[in-house]
Amino acid sequence: MGHLYTNSHMSGQADNQKLSPGRNPLQAAHFLLSTPSLLHAPQDSGREVAFAGRSNAGKSSALNVLCNQKALARTSKTPGRTQQLVFFGVTEQVRLVDLPGYGYAKVNAQTQQQWQSLMESFLGQRQALHGIVLVMDIRHPLTEYDQQMLEWCHYHRMPVLVLLTKADKLSRGAAHNTLHSVRRELEALPLCQVQLFSATKRTGVEEAREQICNWLALS
Numbered sequence: 001m002g003h004l005y006t007n008s009h010m011s012g013q014a015d016n017q018k019l020s021p022g023r024n025p026l027q028a029a030h031f032l033l034s035t036p037s038l039l040h041a042p043q044d045s046g047r048e049v050a051f052a053g054r055s056n057a058g059k060s061s062a063l064n065v066l067c068n069q070k071a072l073a074r075t076s077k078t079p080g081r082t083q084q085l086v087f088f089g090v091t092e093q094v095r096l097v098d099l100p101g102y103g104y105a106k107v108n109a110q111t112q113q114q115w116q117s118l119m120e121s122f123l124g125q126r127q128a129l130h131g132i133v134l135v136m137d138i139r140h141p142l143t144e145y146d147q148q149m150l151e152w153c154h155y156h157r158m159p160v161l162v163l164l165t166k167a168d169k170l171s172r173g174a175a176h177n178t179l180h181s182v183r184r185e186l187e188a189l190p191l192c193q194v195q196l197f198s199a200t201k202r203t204g205v206e207e208a209r210e211q212i213c214n215w216l217a218l219s
């Protein structure tokens, strides 16, 4: 199977280099490796933020727009395409991770089980992990798997940024109604924030990038 990601050949930002105002620190992101197991993940040091969500929710598209790159993470119309943990380097000690999509109807029970144990060990053991970006299609928020992910994050005291993406598919009023009801639903989770997002219209990109850079101590 050919690999699903392209290396952007962009130069990495040195850790000790001061970032000028207005610069996007995530633009330096480049493909490092993809792996089905944590055994082959990069050394567990520094800081990471991981992107999780249902298959086809728009994780890879969100990653691309946040990094201001067209084809860093491959996007697809076929759900379930990203089956591995995909690591992108931003600096020597900072990484972004595209997690395998979940809830794809056609995968069998064994694959679901593997996903479950991979996510549990990633969230429970990965020292470098400083935050999860949980991507939900605004038209289908808070699926059973999203709730499971939120519970794990809560249990491990992992901060979460929920992106209600594809907001361009709804009217402004409908998008805000969903935003408010999801916020209400999650108000008991202190480490969880919710915002609107659209990779197509670039809605909420700056806001999300600021939070991610904060977690990664890049600013």
Ligand SMILES: Nc1nc2c(ncn2[C@@H]2O[C@H](COP(=O)(O)OP(=O)(O)OP(=O)(O)O)[C@@H](O)[C@H]2O)c(=O)[nH]1
Binding pocket: 053, 054, 055, 056, 057, 058, 059, 060, 061, 062, 074, 075, 076, 077, 078, 079, 080, 081, 082, 100, 101, 102, 165, 166, 167, 168, 169, 197, 198, 199, 200, 201
């Ligand atoms: N209209 C609209 N379409 C989007 C948006 N984000 C993603 N899409 C589309 O949704 C589909 C899935 O997007 P991906 O980014 O590949 O989704 P994914 O979550 O990475 O999917 P898997 O890797 O298969 O789990 C693609 O056809 C994208 O073009 C958005 O903000 N607005």
Ligand SMILES: [Mg+2]
Binding pocket: 059, 060, 061, 073, 074, 075, 076, 081, 082, 098
């Ligand atoms: Mg993807």
